[in-house]
Amino acid sequence: MVKLTLYGIEISPPVRAVKLTLAALNLPYDFVKVDLMGRAHILPDFLKKNPQHTVPTLEDDGHYLWDSHAIIAYLVSKYADSDSLYPKDLLQRAVVDQRLHFESGVVFADGLRSISKPVLFLNQKVVPKERKQAIIEIYDFVETFLKDQDYIAGNQLTIADFSLISTITSLDVLVTIDHAKYARVSAWIKRLKELPYYEEANGKGIKELIPMFKKTNFTFASD
Incomplete structure (x- = not known):
């Protein structure tokens, strides 16, 4: 079973780009809000996941990815049934x-x-x-x-x-x-x-x- 966790905040456009991709692929995931104003992104636990302390950060089976462009390309490449969202041509x-x-x-x-x-x-x-x-x-x-x-x-x-x-x-x-x-x-x-x-x-x-x-x-x- 796919186990994905997305770390971010709703107001972030890059986070929303990942959410759109996850929805298009019909992939279930947990969403963990990161309190940027409270500087939760620079706490040691989050820095272990993403040393650049940015959102979105995606966890896939214990592996962490960040940068929305890298994440959405990865999701389609790994989980899509076709290449329409990210053509192989x-x-x-x-x-x-x-x-x-x-x-x-x-x-x-x-x-x-x-x-x-x-x-x-x-x-x-x-x-x-x-x-x-x-x-x-x-x-x-x-x-x-x-x-x-x-x-x-x-x-x-x-x-x-x-x-x-x-x-x-x-x-x-x-x-x-x-x-x-x-x-x-x-x-x-x-x-x-x-x-x-x-x-x-x-x-x-x-x-x-x-x-x-x-x-x-x-x-x-x-x-």
Whole structure:
């Protein structure tokens, strides 16, 4: 019997990407909440599991993995009945990998984390306007990626969609986007929201994230 444990918090987009993947694979798992504000992630017991003290962290039969991109690729490679979520075809897989790196290096790092870390952890009230522009550029890229295709890496659902949707819907909490300008992005988000497991795996975490940012009263610097 598969014995998986996911360590994390609902508000974390990378954690939600793993939850989406686990749900798509219909894999049972235990979820252990990690109190980041209480610094539970730097306690000795957690550091033994993950010396980088990050979430998500996945335990599979006594083995520990971290970084959502590594985790979701591993889960599909080991447990999926087919390779549709992470194609074995080298060209198709390269496109999925590119989107995963885009999420990690651009959407999450340049977009979400560049705002959430100073606002939530450093009590910053005014965010440079360049950060807002970076998010708009991210939407421009995603709109381009979705040209002539239904999903982020082609015409089939992949782990790249799980990774991107968790972060893009989190960006929506930070910046009011004119979704009429991004028809493809809006259609893609709607398509993902129709997944039967979407609300539990991703929507719930978004709902928890909204009040956290609202109570900070942060603003973007004006011109």
